[in-house]
Amino acid sequence: RSGLNVVLVGEPNVGKSSLLNQLAGEERAIVTEVAGTTRDALRETIQIEGIPLHIIDTAGLRETADTVERIGIERTWREVDRADVILRLVDAMRGESIEDEIDRRLPPGVERITVVNKIDLAGWAAGRHEVAGRVRLQVSARNGEGVDLVRQELLRIAGWHAHGEDVILARERHLAALRQALAHVRAAGGQLGALELFAEELRLAQEQLGEITGEFSADDLLGVIFSRFCIGK
DSSP states (O other), X not given: OOXXXXXXXXXXXXXXXXXXXXXXXXXXXXXXXXXXXXXXXXXXXXXXXXXXXXXXXXXXXXXXXXXXXXXXXXXXXXXXXXXXXXXEEEETTTBOSSHHHHHHHSOTTXXXXXEEEOHHHHTOOOEEEXXXXXXXXXXXXXXXXXXXXXXXXXXXXXXXXXXXXXXXXXXXXXXXXXXXXXXXXXXXHTOTTOHHHHHHHHHHHHHHHHHHHSOOOHHHHHHHHHHHSOTTO
């Protein structure tokens, strides 16, 4: 796949579906005042400056005895585990009641943005702030105020700038390199009786992996092989 997985998480009725609709530019998710309306993940692919983004609306996180809602919440956590970016929505009027659990369950290495929604009700202005090194955006998903800040932040995370390679092209190039590396490893498996060819296939696989890591040490790889086998006899 190409594009970043952007997962919307938060408690019920914080405006995840409304934000999805704003980003999509149309009504894709059902929006009501009833908490727990979203029971399953809803994926919508959009483009910002040509970069594809998969925006994923999820079931609200809370303690519940409702079997169907609990299944939806477990699916939320599965989407979180696959996320490239997490938009964590918070209601400006009431904050979070399960903040510690959400913090505990979010993957530590994933990009995350806190989106404080419903600023129109709180009487706050839209804006971008950094709190303890984390980005915090103030928006109204209902009237669209501040939603452009979300788009700009997603572009920043995607590495978009006028003179650079965007992350999608890099990812596609890396996937192609991985496929080539896998092909060489498989070919090496068929050359166990000819160690010169075996070593060459491994070298080519390492070279492809170097396209991803930016480091290629063929000498190190071949040094290990030649130290353990008598090549050419």
